[in-house]
Amino acid sequence: MSSSIRAAHEDSILLAAEAVFAERGFDGATMAEIAARAGLPKANLHYYFATKAELYRRVLAGVLNAWLSAAGTFESSSDPAEALGRYIAAKMDLARQRPQGSRIFASEILRGAPEIQDFLDTTLRQWVESRGSIVQKWIAAGALKPIEPKTLLYMIWATTQHYADFAHQITTLNGGDPLSDEDFNTAKRQVVELITAGVLRPGPKG
Amino acid sequence: MSSSIRAAHEDSILLAAEAVFAERGFDGATMAEIAARAGLPKANLHYYFATKAELYRRVLAGVLNAWLSAAGTFESSSDPAEALGRYIAAKMDLARQRPQGSRIFASEILRGAPEIQDFLDTTLRQWVESRGSIVQKWIAAGALKPIEPKTLLYMIWATTQHYADFAHQITTLNGGDPLSDEDFNTAKRQVVELITAGVLRPGPKG
DNA sequence: GTCTATACCAAGATAGAC
DNA sequence: GTCTATCTTGGTATAGAC
Incomplete structure (x- = not known):
């Protein structure tokens, strides 16, 4: 695997995002809550997914x-x-x-x-x-x-x-x-x- | 009717709010859009309904x-x-x-x-x-x-x-x-x- | 390649004018 | 009693550090 950190972090972000989007909807979901559930600092999400819409x-x-x-x-x-x-x-x-x-x-x-x-x-x-x-x-x-x-x-x-x-x-x-x-x-x-x-x-x- | 301005404005706000909440959900709806549809300046809404949650x-x-x-x-x-x-x-x-x-x-x-x-x-x-x-x-x-x-x-x-x-x-x-x-x-x-x-x-x- | 301090903006609410 | 200029917050996204 070329970059296991990226793969692992993307996976946990996607998993967290699915839960938060399901609970709050697109507008109700915040990058901060997704980051918290993924166990990552919030600003870090934008490195893996440029925008909230792209993650969605x-x-x-x-x-x-x-x-x-x-x-x-x-x-x-x-x-x-x-x-x-x-x-x-x-x-x-x-x-x-x-x-x-x-x-x-x-x-x-x-x-x-x-x-x-x-x-x-x-x-x-x-x-x-x-x-x-x-x-x-x-x-x-x-x-x-x-x-x-x-x-x-x-x-x-x-x-x-x-x-x-x-x-x-x-x-x-x-x-x-x-x-x-x-x-x-x-x-x-x-x-x-x-x-x-x-x-x-x-x-x-x- | 004691205050027809209030009654009329509340009605148009409620009508506009129902449409916007239905289309965008609670979090997606904005007071600005509701105000625009009701034909009122946005800040005015808070005179008739203290908070977005109360209007909802x-x-x-x-x-x-x-x-x-x-x-x-x-x-x-x-x-x-x-x-x-x-x-x-x-x-x-x-x-x-x-x-x-x-x-x-x-x-x-x-x-x-x-x-x-x-x-x-x-x-x-x-x-x-x-x-x-x-x-x-x-x-x-x-x-x-x-x-x-x-x-x-x-x-x-x-x-x-x-x-x-x-x-x-x-x-x-x-x-x-x-x-x-x-x-x-x-x-x-x-x-x-x-x-x-x-x-x-x-x-x-x- | 990975992460974070910071900028910027939009939205709800308030204090105070008319 | 009615309305609006302004404040504050919290959220996304970026510029730049490690």
């Missing part, structure tokens, strides 16, 4: 990568119920394992997506088009009820991401304790069942 | 009132399908008519609800408990599939609020144009059908 973009890149990874689980190969169930489960797992990423994404959209408009216009749009076609195909085959594919996708995104973005509210309504693994897994199963039961056409085979 | 709290109060208004449509009187459908429709209408309020609420939860923790702990918690009991009753009566009531409520909140909170993403995926009234009403109908079809027990009567 680097964090966002990691978030979008994780999103794409989960998005890849939506496959046309298997039957609709299995494909949808797998995708919903993957999105629930992502919300559970990387809640900070989901919150940063939500915050970015709320602000009008100044930094990820390109991602929305290209990658996301193509993904929605391709998966929308798959849903249309399933509908045409009589496996799903007729529905605008985007309505289904939005419901899946909204519901799964809610467990990350509104975790604070969920915790409050859970008596102040974060959802246990057991409760979360129950929710995951019920979300999968509720959505699939809602869209699957009740066929002759039941 | 006043805006939040209006947002929570609108939420409560929609929440009141969840009634135990009618049958489950009708009650759920009515509530989901009311939440969709709220998201359409007051998207800024939904965004401010989302942003506040993302930040850990520093200003509305009391609302979550008291009003919201009681509401969830009472409506959860209704859902439990419907399940016991065999009208709904067995499900944790909160899972259902979270799905309704997440999906309906998504149309306000992620409107920018939805617009992008709609080719750059905001959803038309027609498209939105179609989505509303499909969301109602999808969720009710997902939770209603397929009874002998069909």
Whole structure:
């Protein structure tokens, strides 16, 4: 490794930045707090990342990568119920394992997506088009009820991401304790069942 | 009216503040921008609202009132399908008519609800408990599939609020144009059908 | 190549004018 | 009672030291 100090410091800064951006949003986050969590003097951050916006973009890149990874689980190969169930489960797992990423994404959209408009216009749009076609195909085959594919996708995104973005509210309504693994897994199963039961056409085979 | 100047200025400030807080979040919003939109010199705002936080709290109060208004449509009187459908429709209408309020609420939860923790702990918690009991009753009566009531409520909140909170993403995926009234009403109908079809027990009567 | 003292600016709040 | 010139703070970024 050519410069292990740089690599190590960049890593700890990115880790700290992801946490702070998730908790405070872009404007609420301060370089001082990120530096403190990274264990570095605040002025030092600007040596590794020229501006706050650049650091934010680097964090966002990691978030979008994780999103794409989960998005890849939506496959046309298997039957609709299995494909949808797998995708919903993957999105629930992502919300559970990387809640900070989901919150940063939500915050970015709320602000009008100044930094990820390109991602929305290209990658996301193509993904929605391709998966929308798959849903249309399933509908045409009589496996799903007729529905605008985007309505289904939005419901899946909204519901799964809610467990990350509104975790604070969920915790409050859970008596102040974060959802246990057991409760979360129950929710995951019920979300999968509720959505699939809602869209699957009740066929002759039941 | 004892002081119409005060009343008029407070109103325009609150209106401007709601828009700016929704677009930029608490930290991103500036008194200068709020003042500009309200058509007042910036320093003047502090005469009507001592601090930025106080102005924010006043805006939040209006947002929570609108939420409560929609929440009141969840009634135990009618049958489950009708009650759920009515509530989901009311939440969709709220998201359409007051998207800024939904965004401010989302942003506040993302930040850990520093200003509305009391609302979550008291009003919201009681509401969830009472409506959860209704859902439990419907399940016991065999009208709904067995499900944790909160899972259902979270799905309704997440999906309906998504149309306000992620409107920018939805617009992008709609080719750059905001959803038309027609498209939105179609989505509303499909969301109602999808969720009710997902939770209603397929009874002998069909 | 790595780090820090310092500059500069924007934003919220106040003291005091009208 | 209404409004504004001014202060202060805290935050990003830089110029320059080690």
